[in-house]
Amino acid sequence: MQKTLLTFVDDIYEDLELWYPKLRCEEAGYAMRVAAPEIKSYKGKHGYPAKSDLLLKDANSKDFCGLLVPGGFMPDKLRRDPKVLSLTREFFEQGKLVERLKKEVQRQSATMETMELERIKANNPKPPHHLG
Numbered sequence: 001m002q003k004t005l006l007t008f009v010d011d012i013y014e015d016l017e018l019w020y021p022k023l024r025c026e027e028a029g030y031a032m033r034v035a036a037p038e039i040k041s042y043k044g045k046h047g048y049p050a051k052s053d054l055l056l057k058d059a060n061s062k063d064f065c066g067l068l069v070p071g072g073f074m075p076d077k078l079r080r081d082p083k084v085l086s087l088t089r090e091f092f093e094q095g096k097l098v099e100r101l102k103k104e105v106q107r108q109s110a111t112m113e114t115m116e117l118e119r120i121k122a123n124n125p126k127p128p129h130h131l132g
Helices: 015-027 074-078 082-093 103-111 117-123
Strands: 004-008 031-036 041-043 049-051 066-069 097-100
Touching: 004 015, 004 074, 015 031, 015 066, 066 082, 082 097
Parallel strands: 004 031, 004 066, 066 097
Antiparallel strands: 041 049
């Protein structure tokens, strides 16, 4: 089984909503790729840096077993990016895990018509304890 997850990052991401799941997933044996508009270090809301290792334009949902979308102001910017929208839709269509944290569930579900909260539960297995 493929054990690599994808996450998005840009400036003003919610630090703990990226780092806590990332570290716990790595402890559980998952790799995490960090996709962003550019390969560089991004600063979280509380100043923690996160270095991207994958360009958004090069990300392919078929290379990953799931998607983590941390909160903060970052998703408000990235959800306008057509590549982010298509990647997220592809994860849902492939029945893969999509974990959106806290307020991000409400924000993105209102924006992306193909993503309803019921569909998250219906199409994805119960996330591991460290994701949910």
